[in-house]
Amino acid sequence: MKIKIIYRKLGKEQAYGLSSSDGIIEIDERLKGKKMMEILIHEVLHLLNPKDDEKTIIRKSVTLTKVLWKEGYRKIDDTIDLPLQDGSI
DSSP: OOOEEEEEOOTTTTOSEEEOTTSEEEEETTOOHHHHHHHHHHHHHHHHOTTSOHHHHHHHHHHHHHHHHHTTOOSOOOOOOSOOTTSOO
């Protein structure tokens, strides 16, 4: 699945993030740090698990965010070193 992420203000939508079945995720550009990570994970989970209810998506996204944050993952390095498990970069 190809996913495109768009950062823009979502004040009118009263949402931190939105996802659509065509693989487009919109994230409020004002989010930073841990909250931005949580919402990005949340919206990706909606695309990957469309049958999950909101409560399940929230539980999964919060858990993943806490684990990744605790392990030190941050949005700082865009270098490409090794391919992913499916061979993509």
